Amino acid sequence: MDIHSGGCGCGSVRFTLSAPPILRTLCHCSICQAFNDAPYADITLIARRHVTVNDLTLIDFQAYRPPPNVQRGRCRRCGQPAIEQLHLPGPMALTIIPSRNFDDAEALPPPRMHGFYDSRVADIADRLPKYHGYWGSQLGAMRHLLGALIRPSR
Template structure:
């Protein structure tokens, strides 16, 4: 897209049945330790890439089963209908841009992804991680830290079509 660095990646779940394309550079990457991410991913934390939804060609209908893990249903979390592994998540909130979250492991070329910026919900961690990244504890502090990292990245791509 004009004004943005070229970025195109194929993404897929563990077995490859839920495949999709990312056509815009990621806005950011972060590591979430919340209990919802732990349960949804079946891992101690989620290494997530944040994307503008208008830069994602979603998986084919029927390849992903979506569910809500916390009301209100702000985030629709999708697992592959075949292997039941995390595939893609969509977030739609009033007054917010539509966002897509994809596990970093689902990208064909993880080396092309930005480095993680921060840890959220670190108070829910299963184990300590000594990586030098900022670690935010609690709901409000985690949400504010995410917003401080996200909005400047989104603002830079605003109006870039």
């Protein structure tokens, strides 16, 4: 059963999710800023095994900076960010999807945190936890990922 669906700006790349996302986060890192052409990225993470993409050859994947090995994919037709693949072993492999790519972004879980907040363009006045730097942001994300895995998602 497909829970969420979405695609790139021109509709060439289409994806469906067969399980709820595990984390929605706001990332202020400079690569996300550049890749999304935005002050920060609103991104949704899901186990890759739960994502079906209509045709991966429609996506041009580029690694901006390893590690971690994040392949950032743009639609070859419209050039918009489509999906990103975070390469981790086996069942931990994640797909990262810009939240705006979902057909119904309102149905997604709310953002849980800010990552790389020290790279922010502007202060954000909300009550979400804000993590700084690479390791702080990784640990923050891990905490939320593990929390999401043991608690049923909503």
